[in-house]
Amino acid sequence: MHVLVCEDDELIASGIKAGLTAQGMTVEHVANAAAARAMLRAAEFDVMVLDLGLPDEDGLKLLAQLRQKGLEIPVLILTARDSVTDRVDGLQAGADDYLLKPFDLRELFARLQTLLRRVAGRSVNLIEHGALSYDPSSRVTLLGGQPVDLSRREQALLQALLHNRGRVLSSEQLKDSVYGFSDELESNALNVHIHHLRRKLGNGIVETVRGLGYRLGPAGNEDAAS
Secondary structure (H helix, E strand, C coil): CEEEEEEECCHHHHHHHHHHHHCCEEEECCCCHHHHHHHHHCCCCCCCEEECCCCCCEHHHHHHHHHHCCCCCCCEEEECCCCCCHHHHHHCCCCCCEEECCCCCCCCHHHHHHHHHCCCCCCCCCEEEEEEEECCCCEEEECCCCECCCCHHHHHHHHHHHHHCCCCCCCCHHHHHHHHHCCCCCCHHHHHHHHHHHHCCCCHHEEECCCCCCECCCCCCCCCCC
């Protein structure tokens, strides 16, 4: 999943990025509201972690403006502001969750997974698609009940497809979700990872929509994996 972290404390931000990346998420970090706006215009994100004490603008103002513009990305406020009034103000401004500093990275990861699950309309972490099941918390993939070893990039690709079931994603959207902005990519990197995913999970797991991009294949319509 593609996560945008808006946090001006470099130490906290680096810890969040390292922790979420270790859990298979693709993370971008910005340190102020202006950079957050620019990043949200440049790419699609699945969830946003937002600090309120930003150097150029209060995070609540940024959040309220994003919601007024119709941006529906789930937002978790991460802040030291701990009064009930602060929490109420944050939720009323459009936040989906509110976590206080100091925090445990395990709780942050669990809360982000909950937000993503809620957006996808699921009540449990386990995602099932025909004979395929994937648990984004444990990052365990099963095909016909048998474990399948996927690399971090292959897991990110699978998550992007499962999270956008029925939706066609362009190559650029998939690249944003799987690789982020910081990696130097070979021109055929996405095609290579799609090939590997098809080899491990069956050719039908990824459908190519000519001229548009890719989408998750129909459940139960996969060819046998090699």
